Amino acid sequence: MPYSLIDAGVNLTNHQFDKQHQDIIARANAAGVKHMLIIGCDVAASEQSLELAIAHQQFSTAGVHPHDAKSATDELETQLTQLASHKQVIAIGECGLDYNRDFSPRDVQRSVLRRQLALAEQLNLPVYLHERDASEDMLSILKEFNVRGVLHCFTGNAQALKSYLALGLYIGITGWVCDERRGKELQQLIPSIPLNKLLIETDAPFLIPRTVSPKPKSRRNEPALLTYVCETIAQLYNLTPEAIAQQTTLNFYNVFGLKAK
Secondary structure (H helix, E strand, O other): OOOEEEEEOOOOOHHHHHHHHHHHEEEEEEOOEEEEEEEEOOHHHHHHHHHHHHHHHEEEEOOHHHHHHHHHHHHHHHHHHHHHOOOOEEEEEEEEEEEOOOOOOOHHHHHHHHHHHHHHHHOOOOOEEEEEHHHHHHHHHHHOOOOOOOOOOOOOOOHHHHEEEEEEEEOEEEEHHOOOOHHHHHHHHHHOOOOHEEOOOOOOOOOOOOOOOOOOOOOOOOOHHHHHHHHHHHHHOOOOOHHHHHHHHHHHHHHOOOOOO
């Protein structure tokens, strides 16, 4: 590849990747994806994400996804603080609100989100945020805290985008933008995202870009396919993929307070 990329969000602990991590990362490297952020969706997965990040020289997060908010215990802050003491853990999350599936009661989702935002503020760490069909409540809660970080896998409308950007958040874009059916609104919004606030991610194994050809036999997404997201976004900005790769790499280092490698 003539340029290098950073996958700003991959669920490498998902069972679809079991016993394949070495191969997944090798394919990613061959495709120009040199670094990735391995996401934690509950305490156990956050521990596994950290183990993978250490083993493969990557980065990880520590947090509880709104789907799993109902599993959070009184020990959550202690558990996440211990995980965050490792240099590989660069954000609290994936945390947020999901009113689309409501796998956890909404009041519990809001409570666990507030706890993680307070902890991130205490630890001076960015947050890795998830929001689906809950932008009004999400924005209201975010304004209670001194928040910095990324709104991952953005799929919202123009008003939500404007509001998240007003809070100084970075915006993560996935293969959703490559979908000519449900991604049309997002495609129209892409040029509204300042280039210095853009991140690209796969959210693998989910959201495989529809522009991938030929489709892999597994039908799953993986970090090596981040190039398809980069290329689609480049077209929407009328820029080269190299320019998008360079800017999003710089943005990743900036939002997570890292030194360029």
